[in-house]
Amino acid sequence: MEICKKPGSCFYWYDFRVRGRRYRGSTKETSWKRAHDIAAIKYGDAVGGKKPKTDKLPTLRAAGKRFKEGLESARIKPNSRRYYLNGWRLLSEHEALLDMPLDQIMTDEIDALTFRGSGSNANNALRTLRRIFFKAKKDWEYSFDPPRVNLLEERERTMRLDEDAEKELLDVAEQPLADIVVLSRELGTRNQIELYPLRIENISWRRETIRIPDSKTKAGHRLVPLSPRAEVILRARCGNRKEGWVFPSRRKGKHITGGLVNKQWVEARRKAGLPTDLVLYCARHDFGTDMVQRTGNLKAVMDVMGHVDTKTAMKYQHPGLHIVADAMRARSNGGHSLVTVP
Numbered sequence: 001m002e003i004c005k006k007p008g009s010c011f012y013w014y015d016f017r018v019r020g021r022r023y024r025g026s027t028k029e030t031s032w033k034r035a036h037d038i039a040a041i042k043y044g045d046a047v048g049g050k051k052p053k054t055d056k057l058p059t060l061r062a063a064g065k066r067f068k069e070g071l072e073s074a075r076i077k078p079n080s081r082r083y084y085l086n087g088w089r090l091l092s093e094h095e096a097l098l099d100m101p102l103d104q105i106m107t108d109e110i111d112a113l114t115f116r117g118s119g120s121n122a123n124n125a126l127r128t129l130r131r132i133f134f135k136a137k138k139d140w141e142y143s144f145d146p147p148r149v150n151l152l153e154e155r156e157r158t159m160r161l162d163e164d165a166e167k168e169l170l171d172v173a174e175q176p177l178a179d180i181v182v183l184s185r186e187l188g189t190r191n192q193i194e195l196y197p198l199r200i201e202n203i204s205w206r207r208e209t210i211r212i213p214d215s216k217t218k219a220g221h222r223l224v225p226l227s228p229r230a231e232v233i234l235r236a237r238c239g240n241r242k243e244g245w246v247f248p249s250r251r252k253g254k255h256i257t258g259g260l261v262n263k264q265w266v267e268a269r270r271k272a273g274l275p276t277d278l279v280l281y282c283a284r285h286d287f288g289t290d291m292v293q294r295t296g297n298l299k300a301v302m303d304v305m306g307h308v309d310t311k312t313a314m315k316y317q318h319p320g321l322h323i324v325a326d327a328m329r330a331r332s333n334g335g336h337s338l339v340t341v342p
Helices: 032-048 060-073 078-091 107-111 119-139 163-170 177-187 191-195 228-238 258-272 282-295 298-305 310-314 321-332
Strands: 002-005 012-018 021-026 209-212 222-225
Touching (some): 002 032, 021 032, 060 078, 060 119, 078 119, 163 177, 177 191, 177 258, 191 258, 222 298
Antiparallel strands (some): 209 222
16 A cells, blocks of 8 residues: 655545555545555455545536435435425536536535525525535445535524515516415415415315415424405415315416416516515515514414424514614603612
């Protein structure tokens, strides 16, 4: 087994043969002793039959293709499958990265990647990349050291799709977006996995509730009260039908997806002159904030919105400034009282 430095490299490289097959690569160590220890591990892996690191590890493109194929047969939830598929779609926009072997992708290259949208959108791609590295090392048994994948800070959404924004949107929105805007504000449901695939069989007109059979969390399986505004829209959409999708797609047997709605949303938001930071999901934030202010019962609102813990629920609660403003006016007018602490 040979350990040496290559011209232009600060790291020691190993080079050996096992059963007629040559293995060589960088130890990524500048210390000869540490490099020797790593080379010994590589040699042991090769003798033991594991797939050691060689000159030609698969490129990210090839690894991503294998990863996608595995998603189709893996026993994972549909939402997780969609999440990783979308993350791979975002990664696929970076052609230079796709053509790099896995062992040549460093943290610096990953940190330099940029993605459209918010930090959560970028983290969708970065978590997918992290998952591919994990699969390559643990499941596919490639012997290499995956780089560190640093996630971006995900800022809490504070914007609300309030009553004024709804009015401006309804003046320019097409269907089904117009109905979805109202239903999102009235019901507080998640769009992609709860509202778009809503079925007529899950609506109880007599009990004035909607049953959500599946969602993001276990708490997502729940009943949602049916408001009068929501009932008017849903009855108009369902008509005399007793079963089927509330929002059927043009494709037979399918419901609408985010593609159509998102396209209508971007256009309606532009026509209404609303800020680009305002997303359709802000309607759910508005619902949670308004319900907490009206009821004062965070636990009840958590149950209706399908939250698991208080920490998650509090991210959706944004008390209005008028609460503090009213208290300040009362204080200035002498209408406050001090509590004496013993």
